[in-house]
Amino acid sequence: MLTSLRKGAASWLAKILFALLILSFAAWGVGDYLSPEVDDAVATVGESEIGAEEFRREYSRQFNDWRRRFGGNMTPEMAAQIGLPQQVLQATVRRRLVELEAGRLGLAVGDGQVRRAIEEDPNFGGRLGGFDRALFERVLLTNGLTEGEFVAMLRRDLSRRQVDRSVGRPVQASRSMAEAVFRYRNESRKAALIRVPEDTALPADPGEAELRAWYEANRDGFMAPAYRTVTAIVLDPDQWLDRVQADPAEVREVYEARMADFTVPATRRVRQVLFDDEAAAQDFTAQLATGADLETAAGNIGRTVSDLGPVSRGQLPQAALADAVFSLEGDGVTGPVQTPLGWHVLAVDQSTEESTIPFEDVREGLHREVAREIAIERLADLANDLDDQLGGGATFEDAARALDLSLLTLESVDASGRNRAGEQPDGLPAEPNFLRTAFSTPAGEDSLLVELGDGGYFVLRVESETPPAVRPYEEAKPLVLEAWRAERLDEGAKARADALADRLREGRTPESVAEGRAVERTGPFTRTEAKPEIGLSRAVVQAVFTARRDEVVVARAADGYAVAVVEGIEPPSHSEEEIETIREQLSAEMVEDVRQQFHAALEDRFGVAINRDLLAQFN
Template sequence: MLHAMRKGASGWLAKGLLLLLVASFGVWGIGGDMLTSSVGSNVIEVGDTSVSLGEFQRDYQRNLNLLSARFNTQLTQEQARQFGLAQMTINQIASRALVDEKTKSLGLSADDEAVRKMIQSQPAFQNQFQQFDRFMFEQFLARNGYSEGEYIEIVRNDITGNQLFGTLSQGVSKSPAVLVDTFYAFLAEKRTAKYIDILDSSIGFAPAPTDEELEILIKENPENYSAPEYRKVSYILLTPETIAADTEISDEDLKAEYDARKSEFDTPERRAVVQMIFENEEKAAAAFKKISEGADFAEVAMSDLQLTPSDIDLGMMSKTDLLPELQGPVFDLENGGVTQPVKTVLGWHVAKVEEIVPGEERDFNAVKDQLKKDILHGRAQELLYAQATKLEDEFAGGAKLDEAGQSLDLTVVTTDWIDASGNDRTGTPVASLPSATGLLTEAFARQVGDEVEVSETPEGGYYAVVVNEIDPAAIKPLADVKEQATQDWQSNWRHEEARKKAEELLDKLSGGETLDKIATELGLTVQTSSPVLRSGPAGELSPVARDGLFDLEPTAYGVNVNKAGNGTLLYGVADIIPADPAADQDAYTQMSEQITASMRAGILAEYENYLQKNIGISVKEELIKEYF
C-alpha cells in the first residue's frame, strides 16, 4: 500500500489506540489529591523517600540544560514553564522514588558488578574500538550535572526497576489477530469520491451590504480589520562593530599576537594510520613478526583479530591526535613503515603509516588580516563588557536612559511609531532599526515606566530599551476598511449561496435524481477523486470532505467545502477498496507490534497506578511554583 498507510497507522495509533492508556498514565500527572502541603523543607515525599528543594532544583536545572541543548538556545524560565518542565521533573523524581521504594520492600537489588557492566556496555561511553572510555564517561557526567555516585544510583535504580517491571508484560507476546485485523480493516480501507464542484464565482451578482452588516462582520473578525499596536521607544545599543571601529591595532601588537599563536597558523604534518590493538605483548609481537616477514597488515588484522580494513583505519592523524605513547613511534616511521608493539592504556598497538601529508607554515603576512580581526574582536568584547557594566551601574543608581547615555557619552536613539515587526504606520520596514536580536521583542514586552535593564544579544552586543508611548491595537474605523469589508462580506455571501445551492441539489439526489443529470444541467462534469485513506493526504478533496466521505453510506451523498475553500462539493462514494494486508505486510506488522507495545504499556501503567496509591506520593506544588 501507499506510504500514507504507514503514516496513518503510526499517527492513528499514537493518538487513538493509546487513548486506552490515558487513565492509567494519568498517574504521572500527579492528581490533585496528591498535591498536599506537608510540614518540612521537602517538596516531594514518596513513601519513606523525601526530596528537598535543593535536590529538586538540581534535577530541574539538569532538565533545563538538556532541553536548551536540544533547541540550541538557552531557554528562559517562562519558556520552561510553557514546556511544563517543573511537572516533568516532578514526574521523573516521583517515578524514580516509587520504583526505589517498591524494589527495597521486595528485597530486589543490583550489586556493584551489575552496575559496572551496565555502565560499561552503554555505547555513549565506548570509544571507536567498542571499549569503555573513562574520559567519555566523565565528560557525560560533567555535561549533565551528575556526580559519579548520583549516576551510579540512577543505573542501579534502572536495573532493579527492570527486575520489578520486566516480567509483568511478558505474557503479552503478540496482539490478538482479531484486534489487529479490526484496526487494519478500519485504517487501511480506501475510498474514491464522485463529485461536482460548485464554485462561489458561479453565483455571480452579490448584493451590497448595509453598514450594520459590515459592522457585524468586523466585530466577528476583528483581527482582519485592526491596526497593530504601535510604540515609540528609545534605546542604547552597544555592538562589537561600533567599538572595533574606534580601535587601532599597531604592527607591533599584530606581530606579538602572531608569535604567541604561530603554531595555530601552521598546518601540522598528517599521516594516514592503520592499527591493531592486542590484549598482550605476545600476540602483538607475533603479529608484528608476520608483517615483518611479508604478510599484509590488513590480512593479519583479519586473521588475528577479525577486524576489517575499515575497523583498523584511523584516517588522517596529526601527531597530537594520537595517544602520547604512539606519537613518537608513528611519526618516526617512513611511509609504509610499521611500529614495534607499543603499550598504552588501551593495550598493545601495532601501527602502520600508509600516507604522509607534509605540514605547512603560514608567514605573518598571510595571516595579518585574520590577526587584526581577532584582536579587534577580543578587545571589543572587553570594552563592551566594561561599558555594559557601567551602564548597569548607572541604572542601579536610578538614572534614566537618556541620563545614563549622557553620563557615559553613549548615543540614545528614539524611534517614531513602529509595530512589533519593525514597520511604520504605512507598513514600511524602518530601515534605521538595528538587527540586534531581542531588542524589538523586549521593546514590545515592556511597559511605560518599567525599570531599565541591560540585555545581551546572541551576537555579543548589549542594549537597553525603554517604552515612551503606546498606541494600542484597535479596530480601524469603518470608513477606512469599508472597501475590504464589503469584498469580504460579498465573498462570504457567495460562498453561503453556493452551499445552499449544493444542499438544494442534495435534496434532489435524495429524491432519486442522478449526479450525472445534475451536472449536465449545471454545465459541469462529474469528477472522480483518487483513492484516499481515513488519515493522511486528502487528494483532490478537502480534509473535511475526505472525513465526510468515510461517514457516507455507499449510496448516500454529502456536501462540504472544496479543497481551495472557494466553493462547495456535492459528492458521494464512487468506490470502496477494502484493506488488503498482503498488499503492505510491513504496515500490518507495524500495527501488530504497536498494539502489542500498547497493551504491555497499559499493564505497566496500571501497576504503576497501583504502586502510587499503595505507597503514596505527596508534592508541595505551591512551593515548587514559587521557585519554578
C-alpha cells in the same frame, strides 16, 4: 571593562589579587557573591522539590548529548526551539513521581541488590573482567559524586525500576484490532466531484447599522494582540559601516588570501553513453571515430545519451572520468573508461579554461566585508562601555549621549513585529531574539545586554504594555467589512452546493445536475491522500470516508465547496507480515499509553507545580 578584565586576569599578579579577594570574601562570610546558592525550585513534586541546580545538571548532560549528535553544532537557541528544557523537566518530574510512588508502596531495595547492581555494571568492569574498585572510584570522582551519594541514587533508581517494570509489562494487541487498523489506513474510495466556487463579484456592502451589529455578534474575531512600546540601543555592525574605513591594502590582502574563492575552474560539456561490457563500448567508440553522430549512433543500438552539462573536474564522480575528460585537448571523444558503474564512452565539447575573477569586480564586496569585521570589533568594545554605563546607574538616554549612540523607539509592536497598522516598523532588528527579549522582559524593566546573531548587540527597556483586547469598531471596520463579505460569499457557495446535493440525492447523475461545471472522477484514494487541484481537499476526503456508497456529501474545498458522490469503496488486501507489523506497533503504543495514564494518575495523586519563570531562563 569586560575586555580589560579578561586581559588583566591573564597576569600572575592579577591572579594573586583575585585569590586574596576571594579569601577576603570568605573571611567576611559573603562567599554567596562568588558562588550564589539557588533556592528556587524549577518544579515541586508532592512535598519534594527539583532544584535549579539539579535541573541544570540534567539539562547540561542532555544538551551535551545532543551536541555530540550534531557534531558540536547544537546551540542553546536550537535546544530551546526543539523544546529540550521542557523535555528534560518532564522526564525529571516523571522520575520523581515514580520514586514517590515507590516510597508510598513501601518498596525496599536491600544492600545486596545495590551491591550486585554495582558489581554487574559494565561501566565498572576492569580489563580482566569483574568489578574494578579503582575504576569505580575514578568514575565517581569524575562525576563529582561520593560513594554514599551514588549508592543513594542507585537505590532510588532500582526502586523506580520495580515500579516501571510492573507498569510497562508487554501488552499484545489482538489480530482483529490490527486488521481493523490496517483497513482504516489502507481502504480506498472513489468519488465523483463537482466544484462550486465562491462568486468573484463582491456582495453589496451592508448599511452601517447592519455591519456594526454583525461586529457586535462576532467581537471575538477581532482581538488585537498584546502590544509593547520599547526603547532600545542597538549596536548593528551594518549600521556602523559609514563610521569605519577599511584599509585598501588589507582588502587586497583578503583577496589574495581567498584567491581560491575567486577562481573559476575549467569546465567541459560532457555527454556519455554507459555500457555493461568493454567490447560493446569499444565498438561504439570506433563508430564515433569514423564521424558518426553520438545521439544517432546511441539510438541505433538502443542506448541513452546522458548529458552531464558543463562540469568541472571536481564535479565528475570518478577520478578516472575526470582524467579522461580533462586530458583531451579541445573537443573530442574518449573512452571506454571503466568505473564501478560500467564502461563509459564520453563526448566532450564547449570547453572553458580556468579563470580568475578580477580584483576590481569583487573589491566593493570585499571592502564591505573587511569594514564589517572592523565594525564588529569596535562594537564589542562599545558594548562593554555601554554595559559599564548602565551597570553604573545611567539611564538609556544618558548612556546614549555619553557614547554618541542612537535610541530606537518602537511604538506598540506585537510579538510578530508588527504595529497597529499591521506594518513592520523601521529599525526593527531582524534577529528573532530581539522580539523574544522584548516580550519576556517585564514591563517597566530593562533587559540584559544581548548579542545579535550577526555580531551586534542590543539592550532594551519595555516602556509599556497593552494587553490583548477587542479592537474598537472604528479601528476594526476594514477588517469587519472584509470578514462580512467573506461570510456572505461562503454562504452563497454553500447554498449552491447544497442545492446540487439535493438534486443528486433525488437519484440524478452528476452530469445532469452539473450545469456546465466539470465532473471529476477521482480514481481510488486513501484517507491520507488529497488532491486540492481537483477539489479533493482534506475536508472532502474526510467527508467521503464517513459516508456510505452512493451517498452524497458537501465539504469545503480550496475555492469554495465540493459536492461528492461516493462511487466505490474498496477494502484492502493484506499479508500476514503487514498484520504482524501493525500488531507490534499497536502493542508498543498500548504500553506507552498505559505509562502515560499511570504518570497522569501520579500527578493527580502527588501534585506537580512548575516554576515557569525559572524554566523560561533555559529558553
